[in-house]
Amino acid sequence: MRMMEIIPIIVFFMGMFGLMFSKNIIKSVACLVLMEMAVIVFILGLSYRAGVLPPIGRGLQYNLDGIADPLPQALMITAIIIGLAVTAIDFTMIIHLVRKHKSTDWNEVKALSRESFDKC
Amino acid sequence: MLTYFVLAPIVIAVFLYLFSSNKTNRIIAIVMQAIITGFALYLLLQTRQQGEILTFVGNYQGLLGVVLKADMMAASFVLLTALLFLVVAIYSLHEENSKLFWLLMFIWEGLLIGIFLSRDFFNVFVLAEVATVVVAVLIMYDKGRRNMFDGLVFLMANTVAIQFYLFGIGYVYMLTGVLDMQAATDILATLPRENLILPYALMMTAIAFKAAVIPMYSWLPKVQGIPRAPDAVAALLSGLHVKSAIFLFIRFQDVFAPVASTDLFLVIGLITAIVGVVMAVSQVDIKLLLAYSSTAQIGLIIAGLSIDDPYSHAGSLYHMISHALYKVALFLIAGVLSGMYGTRDMRKIKGIFKKDKFIGIAIVLALLGITGAPLFNGNVSKYFIMSGADYVVNSLMILINLGTILVAIKFGAMLFGTPDESYVGKKTDKSSDVAIYALCLMCFAGGIFGEELMDFLFNAPFQMSFYGFIEKIIILSASWVVGLVVYKYVFADNKNQAFFGRIRAIDLNFRGICVSIGAFFVVALAVVGFLS
Numbered sequence: 001m002r003m004m005e006i007i008p009i010i011v012f013f014m015g016m017f018g019l020m021f022s023k024n025i026i027k028s029v030a031c032l033v034l035m036e037m038a039v040i041v042f043i044l045g046l047s048y049r050a051g052v053l054p055p056i057g058r059g060l061q062y063n064l065d066g067i068a069d070p071l072p073q074a075l076m077i078t079a080i081i082i083g084l085a086v087t088a089i090d091f092t093m094i095i096h097l098v099r100k101h102k103s104t105d106w107n108e109v110k111a112l113s114r115e116s117f118d119k120c
Numbered sequence: 121m122l123t124y125f126v127l128a129p130i131v132i133a134v135f136l137y138l139f140s141s142n143k144t145n146r147i148i149a150i151v152m153q154a155i156i157t158g159f160a161l162y163l164l165l166q167t168r169q170q171g172e173i174l175t176f177v178g179n180y181q182g183l184l185g186v187v188l189k190a191d192m193m194a195a196s197f198v199l200l201t202a203l204l205f206l207v208v209a210i211y212s213l214h215e216e217n218s219k220l221f222w223l224l225m226f227i228w229e230g231l232l233i234g235i236f237l238s239r240d241f242f243n244v245f246v247l248a249e250v251a252t253v254v255v256a257v258l259i260m261y262d263k264g265r266r267n268m269f270d271g272l273v274f275l276m277a278n279t280v281a282i283q284f285y286l287f288g289i290g291y292v293y294m295l296t297g298v299l300d301m302q303a304a305t306d307i308l309a310t311l312p313r314e315n316l317i318l319p320y321a322l323m324m325t326a327i328a329f330k331a332a333v334i335p336m337y338s339w340l341p342k343v344q345g346i347p348r349a350p351d352a353v354a355a356l357l358s359g360l361h362v363k364s365a366i367f368l369f370i371r372f373q374d375v376f377a378p379v380a381s382t383d384l385f386l387v388i389g390l391i392t393a394i395v396g397v398v399m400a401v402s403q404v405d406i407k408l409l410l411a412y413s414s415t416a417q418i419g420l421i422i423a424g425l426s427i428d429d430p431y432s433h434a435g436s437l438y439h440m441i442s443h444a445l446y447k448v449a450l451f452l453i454a455g456v457l458s459g460m461y462g463t464r465d466m467r468k469i470k471g472i473f474k475k476d477k478f479i480g481i482a483i484v485l486a487l488l489g490i491t492g493a494p495l496f497n498g499n500v501s502k503y504f505i506m507s508g509a510d511y512v513v514n515s516l517m518i519l520i521n522l523g524t525i526l527v528a529i530k531f532g533a534m535l536f537g538t539p540d541e542s543y544v545g546k547k548t549d550k551s552s553d554v555a556i557y558a559l560c561l562m563c564f565a566g567g568i569f570g571e572e573l574m575d576f577l578f579n580a581p582f583q584m585s586f587y588g589f590i591e592k593i594i595i596l597s598a599s600w601v602v603g604l605v606v607y608k609y610v611f612a613d614n615k616n617q618a619f620f621g622r623i624r625a626i627d628l629n630f631r632g633i634c635v636s637i638g639a640f641f642v643v644a645l646a647v648v649g650f651l652s
Binding site for chain 2: 008012016019020021022023025028029032035036038039042043046049071072075078079082085086089090093094096097100106107109110113
């Protein structure tokens with residue numbers, strides 16, 4: 001296994017452990033972003049592997065040895081943008097919940113939002 | 121050609137959004153839906169003739185570009201998607217929804233069709249992730265109706281699951297150098313088995329989460345049970361959204377054929393079904409009852425797909441269609457009922473037959489569908505699922521169907537009795553009745569022409585044997601008798617209510633959902649890596 005494979009796996013499961021054990025909503029979002037970043041680093045790391053030719057550019061008169069595969073970068077730009085949008089929506093909801101319930105604790109917010117729902 | 125199926129709903133959505141949302145626009149939406157449904161039918165006929173239709177997006181031939189593929193299975197599900205959105209559009213004709221509602225609904229349709237047609241791993245990721253966001257906004261877009269907390273849990277848990285999928289894509293790309301499912305299937309088949317274990321476990325964790333199997337099912341009832349979320353969204357979540365994940369499950373089991381574990385998913389499917397019926401019969405909330413019942417049917421479908429038999433496989437595919445039809449019908453009925461009685465508590469809804477015979481008959485039809493009564497679509501699909509199963513699995517499936525019958529009896533109990541003062545009267549809109557009846561008649565037609573439809577939709581020319589059919593009817597009647605006795609002495613008994621209350625209280629919080637995702641991943645990795 002290469003370094004570029006091991007480190008993202010470790011970071012990914014660190015994020016997963018964080019999600020399993022953090023009681024705070026903001027920390028959970030941070031762990032989620034950590035997982036996203038691990039995946040992005042992993043796939044970007046696939047760009048250059050010795051002996052692998054990029055899928056495009058073969059018709060050009062350049063020497064393709066040592067040229068990185070551009071596809072993972074293109075994919076990860078998309079993934080980063082989607083991740084950004086989702087994180088933004090997450091925080092929109094969290095801001096709303098925090099303003100309403102004055103808490104960022106999963107259990108407290110859950111109890112409070114159930115309570116406020118029963119009232120209406 | 122296939123690109124238009126993805127783009128058309130989205131373009132229509134934007135146009136309808138730009139021009140204000142009055143009733144004319146909703147009628148235009150229905151007409152547009154009908155046109156899309158017509159084209160989907162045309163696509164299915166074309167696929168039947170040609171076998172497979174490919175579209176190279178951007179005209180990049182070969183593996184450079186993105187490929188959309190319509191085979192029989194994909195075309196059938198595109199038709200189902202278009203049909204169900206048409207029915208839901210008719211149902212919501214008189215509802216004063218905001219403009220955003222229709223925008224998001226049509227975009228959701230385009231995304232789901234995209235998932236069914238796509239042959240590219242990364243495209244599926246983008247479409248599934250955006251569909252998650254669309255659903256999250258749909259269930260709480262309205263300021264008066266918001267329930268942020270469950271929406272947040274839904275969105276975050278789905279994002280966690282999709283990260284596993286993206287990691288899996290990375291591995292597949294590392295191993296094969298392609299993102300096209302067809303090419304990846306061919307290349308992965310030549311690689312050593314141990315290289316595929318980790319990507320398979322990663323991807324299946326995400327797919328199983330999206331398909332809402334045990335232990336990760338709890339997000340689905342949570343979202344569908346959100347108070348005052350639009351009825352149509354809850355209906356389509358278990359009718360279509362989850363089906364798209366099961367569709368991907370079928371696709372990826374083929375892609376990872378060298379490592380694909382059928383035993384694991386057979387066991388998981390059966391456990392999901394059993395847990396689903398137990399949870400469903402304990403509920404008192406009409407929508408939660410239907411939501412957990414969906415979990416049970418999903419388990420049955422996953423189990424059927426994991427039985428190595430062409431009959432069970434075709435039966436499961438047909439059950440996906442059957443389940444979509446009667447579950448959407450029941451969810452829409454639940455929406456009408458909660459409007460009629462001003463509550464979703466099944467203990468307070470009584471005497472539907474006395475108040476409204478029309479909706480009462482629709483309930484009977486849909487319940488006959490879900491229990492697998494003869495002449496209804498559930499019967500055909502469940503017959504074929506069980507015909508390929510061995511003795512143990514067959515007995516378990518009979519037990520699960522007994523549970524489904526209990527769910528139906530519990531739902532049907534609302535038909536009788538005398539309505540109390542909670543009855544507030546019915547809104548006078550014919551369109552929702554039309555939609556519900558259209559679905560119920562489709563359930564009926566799906567039973568009478570079941571074999572023909574299976575051949576038409578999935579190219580599965582199987583016949584039911586006469587003796588098998590008679591055997592089925594005997595088992596079913598016996599199950600009904602047992603179900604009625606159990607209902608009378610266990611469920612209607614006041615002494616047992618505390619026990620059911622404890623089952624109802626079982627609820628995973630966000631951390632619990634994350635632990636279950638991690639646990640599923642570890643189990644999948646262990647089973648695929650060491651046990652098989």
